[in-house]
Amino acid sequence: MAGALQQLTDNLLGLLFPDRCIGCRRVGALLCRACAAQLPRYPAQVLLSLPVPVPPYLREVRVVYTYQGALRQAVHALKYEGQRRMALPLGALLTAYLHEQPMPADAIIPVPLHTHRLRQRGFNQSALLGRVLADRTNIPLLTGQLARLRDTPSQVGLNMWQRQTNMHAAFVWRGVAAAPARVVLLDDVLTTGATAHACAEVLHAAGVREVRVLALARSVLSE
Ligand SMILES: [Zn+2]
Structure with missing residues (x-):
């Protein structure tokens, strides 16, 4: 009803x-x-500040678009103006990307929000994108198993070491069943990759063998 x-x-x-x-x-x-x-595609040559060497289970980090213009406005509307329906066209863009350049996956796991943030916003934008992507690719969406323990403060102005420390122990695996072997970790906007890396670490410890990060967008100059 x-x-x-x-x-x-x-x-x-x-x-x-x-x-x-x-x-x-x-x-x-x-x-x-x-x-x-x-929409401008993200230039592949822009490197992320991931730890060196990148751990072997973190297979790749892909960003589809540059975070600007109409895409930025759309993500903004979704995240900050509560326009959940915007997840549909954005999820469709991610779907088109995966059809074009597939990523092997047994599950899609969105980067979780802290419960405070989730309550405040009412939804996790990455989970909404993941829902659309999962429905259209038939890759199962797993939510609630990777959880965020700490609402990490802004990463802006921190150096790489500080960002890693900031992220340390921010995530935990709460899955009861065996973890999927290959996961696509989905994020809406990637900044440094520190969050994705922290999630990948936890997923790997839970038994995930291959983590591939897929982000809708990233600012080219966000360092
Ligand atoms: Zn238009």
Whole structure:
């Protein structure tokens, strides 16, 4: 019943406030095809500040888009303005990327939020993206097993060593069943890679053999 009511409310709101593209404001979609096609891909040559040597279980870190323009606005709307529906076009972009450049995976695990943050925001944006991706790729989504113990303070202004320390013991594995062998760790916006690395460490300790990080976006200059 709650679902039907929600659907009705959404339909009414859709009539009153039709979807507009976050990029060009044209009516019809939250992110139109033309704007989606113009999103700048993240330049592969930009390296992340991961520890050296990168641990063997952390197989790769991929970033799809540069965090700017319409993509930045879309992520902002999703994360800070509570526009959950924005997860659909963004999840579709991730799906298209994975079809183009597949990653072997037995499960998709979104980077978890701390419960405080989750309560504050009401949802985990990476989990919403993961839901869309999982539905469209048939790779199972695992949530609630990798948990965030500490809401780590901002990484801005910290050097690499400080970032790693900041992240230390921030995550824990709470899975009861055996951990999947190959995981795609999904993040919305990657900054330094320190969070992804801390998650990968915990996943590996839980029995995951291969961790591949997939992030929707990253600022080219975020260091
Ligand atoms: Zn547009």
